[in-house]
Amino acid sequence: MTFCFMDKESIEIIVDEISEQEKAVMKTMGLPSHFSSSKKYDKSKKKQQQHGKVKKSLCKYWHQRYRLFSRFDQGIKLDKESWYSVTPEMIALHIASRCVKDDNYRVIMDPFCGVGGNIIQFASFSKNVFIIASDIDPKKVSMAKHNATIYDVSHRIAFMVGDFFNIIKTIKIHVDCIFLSPPWGGPDYLKQDNYSLSSMTPDGFNIYNAAKKYITPNIAFLLPRNIDRDDLNSLLQPGEFIEIEQNLINDKPKTVTAYFGDLAKQDLLQS
Ligand code: MGP
Numbered sequence: 001m002t003f004c005f006m007d008k009e010s011i012e013i014i015v016d017e018i019s020e021q022e023k024a025v026m027k028t029m030g031l032p033s034h035f036s037s038s039k040k041y042d043k044s045k046k047k048q049q050q051h052g053k054v055k056k057s058l059c060k061y062w063h064q065r066y067r068l069f070s071r072f073d074q075g076i077k078l079d080k081e082s083w084y085s086v087t088p089e090m091i092a093l094h095i096a097s098r099c100v101k102d103d104n105y106r107v108i109m110d111p112f113c114g115v116g117g118n119i120i121q122f123a124s125f126s127k128n129v130f131i132i133a134s135d136i137d138p139k140k141v142s143m144a145k146h147n148a149t150i151y152d153v154s155h156r157i158a159f160m161v162g163d164f165f166n167i168i169k170t171i172k173i174h175v176d177c178i179f180l181s182p183p184w185g186g187p188d189y190l191k192q193d194n195y196s197l198s199s200m201t202p203d204g205f206n207i208y209n210a211a212k213k214y215i216t217p218n219i220a221f222l223l224p225r226n227i228d229r230d231d232l233n234s235l236l237q238p239g240e241f242i243e244i245e246q247n248l249i250n251d252k253p254k255t256v257t258a259y260f261g262d263l264a265k266q267d268l269l270q271s
């Protein structure tokens, strides 16, 4: 269940966003139609020893490991930053369902691919999808390749290493949509009441404008749940609009996804 609303028009709608295709993919991956609540954090030393080298600050994320990757036990690799940055599988699957609209061949770019949480779901969602994945950190790209192999989808992904602002200028093929999930500055992003796009490094305004200029206006932007809605609205030119979606797991907001261009659902405005 995903809660959608359109800021500009102040329309609030609750929609069951899990489509039949989404459910079918979830079934083949062995996922339930929604995740059960995570087990309670066990502080006993014995339990922590079983977690091996996982640092205390990352324990929260370790407990959510199967939410991040249902195939975690098959050898998924993450580094410290990825533990708190990877998009939970269920949310990544949902975003994939929004970016892959039909069975037509579709090219999706993910220039902040990290260890692969989103690209795996884009590539799993349809055989007609091709992904251009890149990240500034070569170690993450290497882990993303490894993780995509565990999900048997690496053959549909082209991997590159490089800075977003350089990579986007090298892409010569048509890209149907671009997915943006840059760093938010770590878990401290929640200390702000209204998280500004300019708090990101690189700056979120610059990321959006460059993606729109060099790649496509069809943008899905993964954002903190406390994102400043005024910042998002300020990205719009006259005649453009945005769909802002809260992504919940077990009724708890985790992330926000803002859809632009042809990814935004115009029919919501007419209800
Ligand atoms: P969180 O707030 O750190 O975790 O991130 P959670 O489980 O909501 O913590 P709680 O204690 O409030 O319950 C929530 C989700 O946001 C993560 O699972 C990631 O998918 C995403 N996320 C978090 N950070 C810090 C980043 C980031 O820097 N970049 C990106 N792209 N995603 C992030």
Ligand code: SAH
Residues within 6 Å of the ligand: 082, 085, 086, 087, 111, 112, 113, 114, 115, 116, 117, 118, 134, 135, 136, 137, 140, 162, 163, 164, 165, 181, 182, 183, 201, 202
């Ligand atoms: N969506 C990913 C997580 C992305 S985290 C997943 O689900 O796995 C953000 C990523 O942006 C990090 O991997 C970081 O290395 C990368 N990054 C940071 N600055 C960048 C830049 N300037 N260009 C490209 N990638 C960058």
